[in-house]
Amino acid sequence: MVEQKAWKINGFIGILVVFVLIGVTIYSFVLEQIVLGVILATITAILASGIRVVQPNEARAVIFFGNYIGSVRESGLWLIVPLSIDRKISLRVRNFNSKTLKVNDIDGNPIEIATVVVFRVVDSAKAVFDVDDYEEFVEIQSETALRHVATGYPYDTFDEEGYSLRGNSQEVADELCHELQDRLAIAGVEVMEARLTHLAYATEIASAMLQRQQATAILAARQKIVEGAVGMSQMAIEQLQQDGIVELDEERKVAMINNIMVAIISDRGAQPIINTGSLY
Known part of the structure; x- marks a missing residue:
């Protein structure tokens, strides 16, 4: 039609x-x-x-x-x-808010996801004669497309490679919009926008995944701290030798680097030891 x-x-x-x-x-x-x-x-x-x-x-x-x-x-x-x-x-622009669906991402982790779809009818003949109820058709196909897209991505990536539902929301929304348009074209419906409105791990794995995210953040922070400590140690030794303040042999260089690294990397404040010399 x-x-x-x-x-x-x-x-x-x-x-x-x-x-x-x-x-x-x-x-x-x-x-x-x-x-x-x-x-x-x-x-x-x-x-x-x-x-x-x-x-x-x-x-x-x-x-x-x-x-x-x-x-x-x-x-x-x-x-x-x-x-x-x-x-x-009706040719007016309308919104459809999907229910919160429970699906598995590409890694098999159960997640909760929901979307909002902005659409309008552009072909009244298709909307009336090609489907029984175009509003119900939009609802069912929106949830089907959301499930299909959600199973193609991980919830999050910990190696900063590839797309994820949390880290690439714009790309996921674009793919969802294209998927919906292909499905709803038969009903004479134009999809104007599709956005994720809810995204979270399912209750049974939420705490474990939170600990994993925290551990990843701690490791990343530690890596930055170590890189900074190495640079500061190198800069301190070079400055001392350049100014001629003290002559350092290899053993003393190693000891100084060790002390600087411990002071910077340690979670607790460094406790300095003052050498006052011998009393006798």
């Missing part, structure tokens, strides 16, 4: 014609021309059945004896094909 324009004329002209026919019909009955009056009354009723009011951001798919003959998108009062029926379709 492809949307097409339905035949229509200004509804006020149609109402004017209907009132004229009503007057002529009454006049025919007054003159006792019963047959003519019945014919005119029938024509008036048939013509009046084609008057429709279309609201802004609304479409009406017109069906004439089982055949789709077009849609009316322009708002206002219109006279369409008499004896036809129509299906009203």
